[in-house]
Amino acid sequence: MxxxxxxxxxxxxxxxxxxxxxxxxxxxxxxxxxxxxxxxxxxxxxxxxxxxxxxxxxxxxxxxxxxxxxxxxxxxxxxxxxxxxxxxxxxxxxxxxxxxxxxxxxxxxxxxxxxxxxxKEPSPNLNGGNSGDDSIHGEPKKSVSQPIHINIRQLQIPKNWSLKDEDDVDAELKLLKRALIEELKRNNNNINLSL
Incomplete structure (x- = not known):
C-alpha cells in the first residue's frame, strides 16, 4: 500500500x-x-x-x-x-x-x-502444660501466611526498556530489583510473582 x-x-x-x-x-x-x-x-x-x-x-x-x-x-x-x-x-x-x-x-x-x-482461635491446652504445639525448644512458632500474588506489570518500573549494552541491562535490572524488594517489604517477605 x-x-x-x-x-x-x-x-x-x-x-x-x-x-x-x-x-x-x-x-x-x-x-x-x-x-x-x-x-x-x-x-x-x-x-x-x-x-x-x-x-x-x-x-x-x-x-x-x-x-x-x-x-x-x-x-x-x-x-x-x-x-x-x-x-x-x-x-x-x-x-x-x-x-x-x-x-x-x-x-x-x-x-x-x-x-x-x-x-481462628487457638485450641485450649487441656493438659495445662506446654504441649509443644506453640513452641519448639522455647522459640515461638512462626505463623505462615499466604503469599500475596503480584503481577510484574503492577510494579513501579518503566514498562519499556531501551537496551544497547550491558550497562543498560544492569541499570534496568537494578530498578526491577529495587521494586521487588519494596514489594517484599510491604508484603512480609511473602509474594508470588507472575509475568
Missing part, C-alpha cells in the same frame, strides 16, 4: 491518479478490520485465560463462594468493553486492564484466607 501511494505521488501527473487512492483507502480499511478482528479474538482469549486462572486460584484458596460472581461479572465487562472498542488503541487499553484486575482478585482471596486464619 505504501509503495502504491509513493508511486502515485511520484508519477508525472499524480492528480490524474487520485481516483486510485479510493481503492487504496478501501484496501486499508479491509486490512485494518482484519487486524482489529484478530486482536479482538486474541484479547478475548486472554480475558478468558485470566478469568480461568483467577477462578482456579480463588478455588484453591476456598474463596469461590465469596468472589466467583464478582470475578465473572468483571471479566464479562472486559469482553463487552473489547467488543465495543472502536479502534486498536481502545483494545490495547482493555488488554492492559485484564492482568491487574486478576491480580487484585487473587490478592483479595489471599486477604480473605489471612483473615480466616487469624480469626
Amino acid at each position: 505504501v509503495n502504491s501511494i509513493t508511486e502515485i505521488i511520484q508519477s508525472n501527473k499524480p492528480q490524474g491518479r487520485v481516483h486510485e487512492l479510493k481503492q487504496l483507502s478501501d484496501d486499508f480499511k479491509d486490512e485494518y478490520n482484519k487486524e482489529f478482528d484478530r486482536k479482538l479474538d486474541d484479547i478475548n482469549v486472554q480475558i478468558e485465560v485470566e478469568r480461568s486462572n483467577t477462578l482456579d486460584y480463588i478455588a484453591k484458596t476456598d474463596c469461590l463462594d465469596k468472589l466467583e460472581s464478582e470475578v465473572n461479572h468483571r471479566f464479562d465487562e472486559f469482553i463487552k468493553e473489547a467488543e465495543e472498542s472502536v479502534n486498536l488503541d481502545k483494545l490495547v487499553v482493555v488488554k492492559d486492564k485484564v492482568l491487574p484486575v486478576g491480580s487484585r482478585f487473587r490478592e483479595r482471596a489471599d486477604k480473605i484466607v489471612e483473615e480466616r486464619n487469624s480469626s
